[in-house]
Amino acid sequence: MSRKTVSMLALAAAAIATITLPGVDGAAVLAQSADAQANDQLTLSGEADAAPVAELVPETPIFISAEVVQPLPEAPEAPDATVLTEAGSLRELVGMVDTDTPLSEEMRCLAGAVYFEARGEPLAGQLAVAQVIINRSEDTRFPGSYCGVVRQKGQFSFMRGTRMPNIRTGTPAWSRAVAIAEIAHQGLWESEAGEAVFFHAKYVRPGWSLRKTRLAQIDTHIFYR
Secondary structure, three states: OOHHHHHHHHHHHHHHHHHHOOOOOHHHHHHHHHHHHHHHHHHHHOHHHOOOOOOOOOOOOOOOOOOOOOOOOOOOOOOOHHHHHOOOOHHHHHHHOOOOOOOOHHHHHHHHHHHHHHOOOOHHHHHHHHHHHHHHHOOOOOOOOHHHHHHOOOOOOOOEOOEOOOOOOOOHHHHHHHHHHHHHHHOOOOOOOOOOOEEEEOOOOOHHHHHOOEEEEEOOEEEEO
């Protein structure tokens, strides 16, 4: 049935109601008929079945004025080398070094050279021997590592070819050598040997010493650059 047919039927019904229903206001009947016509049109067009559209209201954002900080785990404290350098003497500093820490191969070579070459020397003499080995490792004329310097052929009489003799590691002499090696490696105490890269015992006079600059004599060793 078309919209035109529905409208005609609604008007006819309104006219009959006006004629046959006494006491009823014809204008009211016509108004009700018009409303019915509008409803029929909505029904036929499918608009009445449409769901009501809800109005979307954006949620009001909430702002936090206080700074939000996530706590971080505390980092472990690193050993402070400056505490060691506050020692009043080299002997005091040696006593502050932890010598129970496992040694790397490089540090064992450095401490071993101190032990075999100068364990009977005063601490300053031991430190000077360690300083020479460090200086050589930084000089392009020599191998670039502590072990390379110590193992270089013909440089240290205590070596057995490229092998270092067994060390009595449980002795105070070894503990001192380890401490001196660590102090020299970290540069915690200035050595009297300075920039020396050569040394020899004072009871010998090798020919090469005449061509070098003498820097210091510490107990039984003389140091050169």
